[in-house]
Amino acid sequence: MFRDPRRLITDFRDRTVVRGLVTAFALLCSGGAIQAQPDEVTGTLPIEAVTVYVNSASITRSGEVAIPAGTSTLIIDDLPSSLNPALLQLDINNAGVQFSNMQIQESLLSSAGSGRENELREQLQARRDDRQVIVDRIATAESELRLLENLTGGTGSTPSISGDELATLITVMSENSAQARERIRSANIELRTLDQQIAALQFQLDQVASNRPASSQLRISLQSNNAVSTEVSLTYPQGGVSWSWLYEARLDTASRNLRLFRQVAITQGTGENWDDVSLTLSTATPSSNPTTPELQPLFVDNQRRRPVARSRSDSVEEVVVTGSLIGGAGMTFAPATPVDTRYQVDYVIPGRVSLAADRQQQIFPVDRRDIEVDLVSRAVPSRVAQAYLEARFDYSGETPVQNARLQLYRDGALVGSTRVAEMLPGQSVRLAFGVDQRIEVVRFDEQQESGTTGLLRRADVREERIRYEITSRHPEPVQVEVLDQVPVTRNEDISVQIPRQATTADETDVGGQSGLMLWQFELAPQETESIRHYYDIRYPQDSDIYISP
16 A cells, blocks of 8 residues: 655654754763854954065054954955965964964955046046047058159159149149148147056056955964953065165265265055054065075186276266255154164164055155264376365264165255265265365376386386376365376286385275375365376386286
């Protein structure tokens, strides 16, 4: 006898429900528990601190998070895309909370973008369409010109026409040609205007695109014995940011005081705005390859030496004025706090700072120091008949001054820009502040002779006879230096000798450079000092010599 199928389904459902209730009751009676899903906790961690390196940054987010007892999942949203899990640093300020794993999930951004971004994209596309229309108009006008040129310059038989018809034809062709050229000129003017508009719209779009929201979510599995509220911080690296030094040196010649200003310029394009953060600048240079380099053998062989162009690194270069927040000498500002270690220096910018991710350069003052200097006018007359004012001092700061672009001011006037070498504590420093126009430098080429000497071993002699006259037009005594050089031989058959008539140099091999000679003296007002720069080169007869750097 067959039973009703609907009755079979009802009986099966009832028995299943009863078995489920019995099983649950048995678990409760035996002390068992039904496993629940872990709680999800969303942590709001705003950016609190940023450390900027030369070409990267370390971002620290922190905030108070309520963590339940037992197993839970902490979710941190609004993180930048492409986070590297190996470089994440998570800190939970409670020893009773432990985490087992972290997972990064990429959030898909809407392809539509923000309203402002969409508006800019539409405007940019419209301008590009307009540009194509103008390009087509130019092509059409150029085709008309080519057709007219072919008609006027063609060869072969042509139908005979009367004089009136020929005049009319020439007039029509001239008018059409002029109109075509006018259309081309007008179209090119429109193109220039459109290209400027397209460039401006593209620039605005790049700025908006850099501010698009973060697209990663971090999920952290936690285990806590008790429900606690604790501080959680997350640190991760970011690219798209850099900083560089900007220096100003202001020399007061009357008081012989040098005021050195240091600023930093930061460019921020990480995609995250930094709002009200603690900002630190670090001289450390994170590198993917921090290991000591290895050396390979070097081999040397014969080859004719080529002249090498002299470097202009010590000269005052063309002025390149940068932005400055310091202004006049009397302006005050809060200096950055240096944190010095044996191998790097960090500078903590005072207060809280906000920087938008718009790639616009922002400048912050770091420090200012006053230095007593000695003033010396130095001339290198073999290169240029002028003297240059130099300020000299021993750097007594506790932290190094890195090499950077330096703006030079003398008595309030901008005299030039140069790149200053690194200053280390205790190091002697020379800074040039342009031409000293009150020092006259005149060169005289005296009689020079060449001949042959020696009885057993004949040798040729080349004499160099140069005299310099240095005159001061300053109203008070000044210190003057003259720098020149004699060639240095690399061949034992060639010798360089200084005759007795030459003015004895106060220092030779200046700065460890062979052949450099320095004369030092004080000049009273209207006083002239003569320097006889003489030397002889002896070399084997019937051979040639050449002098090169």
